Amino acid sequence: MLNTVLFDMGGTLEDIWYNDETVADVMEKLKAVLRANGLEPGCTDQEFQERVLAGVKDYKRWSEGNMLEAKPEEIWPDYYLKSFGFDREKLLPITEELANLWEITYYHRELRPGVKELMDGLKARGYHIGVISNNASLYNVFNVLEEYGIRDYMEDVTVSSVTGYRKPHPEIFRISMRQMRCRPENCVYVGDTVSRDIIGAKRAGFGRAAQIYSFLTAQKDVGIPIAESEKPDVVIQNFEEFLAWLDRENPAMALK
Known part of the structure; x- marks a missing residue:
């Protein structure tokens, strides 16, 4: 599950x-x-x-x-x-x-619409939540999560600059799972690129992987060969859509 x-x-x-x-x-x-x-x-x-x-x-x-x-x-x-x-x-x-x-x-950053509502929805359903991020700063991800007011939702934040591995290397996913104390088949990963996020999660054995498009998607995924087994399980437009999909995929944890 x-x-x-x-x-x-x-x-x-x-x-x-x-x-x-x-x-x-x-x-x-x-x-x-x-x-x-x-x-x-x-x-x-x-x-x-x-x-x-x-x-x-x-x-x-x-x-x-x-x-x-x-x-x-x-x-x-x-x-x-x-x-x-x-x-x-x-x-x-x-x-x-x-x-x-x-x-x-260098990057303009802003929290996507619906993130806080998504976090509340996941918590209400009993999901464990965390972040796996490629970032060349040691503290940026932690600081930004605090600024957005969503750091406390995260049970773990795994960053490439700390681990030494960057997505799609499966080891960064494994490190996160060890810190979260979870099994890959029980995990869903959500990312914007197939080349880093979806392929990395699939190779690490994650149960599901969802993609949401961003400004970076096309430039990072251009020319990347993608096996059928490494395609996203779903492509979402927003996080309300993701939560609805997750409830269908995992009805045991959907709100009654």
Whole structure:
């Protein structure tokens, strides 16, 4: 019987997107933090952005290719800001600040409609609830859940930067299940991408996997070969629809 529902964060519980304005904003704020700590980029604004984004691309190539996540103190000096050759001793103490700044500024984030109602509905039915998220900041997911007022619903929050594994690596799902003390066949995972969320949950043996589309869905899933066994069990438009589907799939825990 299904008794646990685990959620992706960015693109699932929260709507997420970026554009030229958010990119420009994060670059300005990064430079301000660096300069406040005695680290001068020494280049034009355009060159700064190009060099940072090239470092991000290099990191994504390594991280996504290996399904691993480094810590902020490795990501920023060794990838994002590598070309600047900053004094590592000055940079290391601010890497988590930079990582969190990136997550909340490069991306526009807001809680999806109906999330709190969904959490109340799941709790009323007796489900265990948690989060499994890819995030290159150690604390961002925890902080954002607090800001949204939904942290207390979560029995566990498993983040790639803490575990070292990123979705779709099955180990990050297994770590979450160990911490939640649940079995994979009893779990439902809800995410916005097949390539990370659905495939990862299916390979970890989850009982069900549901997909909700986001800004990131198309770009992350493009060109990904998907086996029939790794397709979502349902594609939902909103969380009211998800709860109705869950009641049909698992009538034993539906409200009477």
